[in-house]
Amino acid sequence: MLKCYKHRVILAIETSCDDTCAAVVEPDGRRALSNVVHTQTEHGRYGGVVPEVASRAHLERIDGVIERSLSEAGIGLAEVDRVAVTVRPGLIGALLVGVAAAKGVAYARSLPLVPVNHLEGHVAAAYLAEPALEPPFVALIASGGHTALYSVDREHHMHLLGETLDDAAGEALDKGARMLGLGFPGGPALQQAAQGGDRERYDFPVALKEKNNLDFSFSGLKTSLLYKLKDLGGERAREELSHLAASYEAAVVEALARKLLRAADLQEAPVLVVAGGVAANILLRHTLEEECAKLGIRLVIPPPELCTDNAAMIGAAVPHTPAV
DSSP states (O other), X not given: OOOOOSSOEEEEEEOSSSEEEEEEEOTTXXXXXXXXXXXXXXXXXXXXXXXXXXXXXXXXXXXXXXXXXXHHHTOOGGGEEEEEEEEESSOHHHHHHHHHHHHHHHXXXXXXXXXXXXXXXXXXXXXXXXXXXXXXXXXXXXXXXXXXXXXXXTTOOEEEEEEBSSOOHHHHHHHHHHHTTOOSSHHHHHHHHTTTOOTTSSOOOOOOOOTTOOOBOOHHHHHHHHHHHHHHOHHHHHHTHHHHHHHHHHHHHHHHHHHHHHHHHHHTOSEEEEESGGGGOHHHHHHHHHHHHHHTOEEEOOOHHXXXXXXXXXXXXXXXXXXX
C-alpha cells in the first residue's frame, strides 16, 4: 500500500563503485524511508573491483534497485520531489550508469536533478545517524578509495585539512589482507583474522607522526608487512596469521585515530565525525570512543550500513547541494 507523505521526498542513486544503491530520503535529509544496496559479488574471483564488470552489473540491476527503494518506502514516483545522484569521484563507467538513470527519471517527471559529491555524501551519513547534528565539526573520511580530514563549517562547506599521500586506508587493509592470503573485501576479512591476535606482537610503522602534519601514508606499512612475511616464511607466517593481522590492523587504526585527534586539537573541534567504509571497523570505533570520552569530545560514527556505500547518504547531502 502506498503511503501519503505531507512533504514530497528525495530519490537518491549511488553507483560510484561496486554497490548499486537507491534510497528514498525525507526532504530535510535527516531520515531515510528506504535504503537498498545490491553488493556485487562478481569481483571476488579477481581479488578487487573490475571497472568494466562493475558497470555492466549496474546496468543489469539499477532499475530493479530503484523500484525496490520506492516499494520499501511505500511511495510512487509522483511523490518524488528531487532526484539526487553521485557524480564524482568514482569509476567513470559505474558513475555514468547512475547518472543516466537519474537523468531519465528527472527528465520524465520534470524534476530537479541534484549532483552529489560522493565524499560529501559520506559526511552527510552522520545526519542520518544523529538528525540533531549540526556543524561545525571535523570529519574523517576513510574508505577503499579515499582517506582525508575535513573541517565542516556552519554553512556545511568542507575544507580539506589533510589527505593520504599514497594509498587509502581501505586500500591498505585490502592489500594487507591479500598478502596474508585472506578473502575479498579485505577489511572485513582482516578484522576477522585479527580476532584473538596480539596487536603488539609486530611493530608495524605509522608514518608522518610530525606534530602538526595531518596527512596520511600507508605505503610503508604495506612494504613492512611484505618484508615481514618474507622473513617469517610461509609456514611460520601461517602460524602467526592472527598476530600479523591484529598488528597490521592496529597500525592502520593508530594512523587514523592519531591524525583525527590531532585535527580536533588544532581546530578546537567540539564534534568529530567518522565516515566511509573503514569507519565500520570495530577496533577503530572502540579506539575513538575511548579517546573521545577521555577528552570530552562528541563522536558521531554512523552505523556500519551507513558507512559503506549507500544511497541514503547521497539523499542526506541534498539539502546542502544546489540542483541543476
